[in-house]
Amino acid sequence: MSIVILGKNGQVGSALQHSFVSTDVVALDRSQFDITSKLAVQQLFTQYSPQIIINATAYTAVDKAENEIDLANLVNREGVAMLADACAANKVLLVHYSTDYVFDGEKEGFYSELDLVNPQSVYGSSKWLGEEAVRASGCDYLIFRTSWVYSLTGNNFPKAIMKKLLQGQELRVVDDQFGAPTSADLIAAVTFKCVQKLRDDINLCGLYNLTAKGVVSWFGFAQQMIQVLQAEGQAQDWMGLIEAVSSNDYKSIAVRPKNSCLSLSKIEQKFGLEMPLWQKDVEIFMKEFKEQRDAT
Numbered sequence: 001m002s003i004v005i006l007g008k009n010g011q012v013g014s015a016l017q018h019s020f021v022s023t024d025v026v027a028l029d030r031s032q033f034d035i036t037s038k039l040a041v042q043q044l045f046t047q048y049s050p051q052i053i054i055n056a057t058a059y060t061a062v063d064k065a066e067n068e069i070d071l072a073n074l075v076n077r078e079g080v081a082m083l084a085d086a087c088a089a090n091k092v093l094l095v096h097y098s099t100d101y102v103f104d105g106e107k108e109g110f111y112s113e114l115d116l117v118n119p120q121s122v123y124g125s126s127k128w129l130g131e132e133a134v135r136a137s138g139c140d141y142l143i144f145r146t147s148w149v150y151s152l153t154g155n156n157f158p159k160a161i162m163k164k165l166l167q168g169q170e171l172r173v174v175d176d177q178f179g180a181p182t183s184a185d186l187i188a189a190v191t192f193k194c195v196q197k198l199r200d201d202i203n204l205c206g207l208y209n210l211t212a213k214g215v216v217s218w219f220g221f222a223q224q225m226i227q228v229l230q231a232e233g234q235a236q237d238w239m240g241l242i243e244a245v246s247s248n249d250y251k252s253i254a255v256r257p258k259n260s261c262l263s264l265s266k267i268e269q270k271f272g273l274e275m276p277l278w279q280k281d282v283e284i285f286m287k288e289f290k291e292q293r294d295a296t
């Protein structure tokens with residue numbers, strides 16, 4: 001089984017390399033494979049003869065995208081379309097990732113895979129168009145919609161919080177956007193399990209929500225991290241460092257959904273999985289973050 005992972009230096013791309021170890025796997029970074037290059041897409045198939053391609057590349061700079069519309073669409077829509085069309089022509093399974101930002105966040109309750117999308121940002125729209133391109137290509141695919149991704153790689157919310165807290169800096173954190181923090185390790189581990197199952201049953205192809213279980217605001221997320229620090233016996237007044245603010249008081253360039261909660265019923269039922277609560281992976285992340293910091 002020949003598997004190619006694209007975007008190997010990203011959060012999910014890095015984690016995928018730990019989950020897909022025992023198989024015939026090649027992982028490529030942007031210098032080895034640029035998804036916006038037609039030639040690179042063609043060469044991918046002649047050079048590696050893959051049976052499965054896992055696309056972890058993406059333009060993910062949500063605020064910057066509002067001013068880089070063409071680039072966001074080039075990577076997230078046109079590049080994905082070229083890749084998906086080539087997967088269809090070569091009968092290759094495409095695994096692709098999308099986002100909660102395809103929704104406007106106005107729904108009460110969890111979004112299922114059947115809910116209508118209404119992206120409010122350039123990034124969200126470009127990712128939705130990428131999804132549509134995969135579906136239109138006719139290739140066999142798994143699309144995983146995920147949310148609030150973090151890992152030791154890259155820039156993300158819990159890394160920023162850890163850095164600031166450990167430096168004793170005060171923080172303002174949004175308390176009216178809700179979702180499920182999801183570790184890149186979880187995404188990679190679940191991707192591996194789903195790909196294995198799909199080998200026995202190609203009918204499992206399709207769109208799935210893939211996040212950790214549970215719901216929290218960004219502020220609640222930061223509070224949980226503080227509780228973990230306090231449980232370790234650290235005496236500082238961490239809670240005094242964070243202030244809850246509304247989205248209106250914490251202006252960002254791109255609009256973010258207030259409700260990013262994705263229903264996990266489909267992935268759990270179809271693949272026989274039980275997704276873990278988000279708190280579990282956050283604790284692991286914090287432990288690893290401190291180990292990495294102490295080692296440098």
Ligand SMILES: NC(=O)c1ccc[n+]([C@@H]2O[C@H](COP(=O)([O-])OP(=O)(O)OC[C@H]3O[C@@H](n4cnc5c(N)ncnc54)[C@H](OP(=O)(O)O)[C@@H]3O)[C@@H](O)[C@H]2O)c1
Nearest residue numbers: 007009010011012030034035057058060097099146147149
């Ligand atoms: N991060 C989140 O909170 C979040 C939430 C929901 C969904 N998602 C989705 O989850 C997936 C993985 O996200 P992530 O957090 O792992 O993203 P990431 O850390 O930003 O990684 C994206 C990777 O794509 C690469 N890339 C960008 N443009 C490229 C191009 N033209 N050709 C080839 N590679 C290119 C980047 O290369 P460089 O390393 O060279 O920059 C980077 O390694 C994406 O589909 C994203 O939309 C993410």
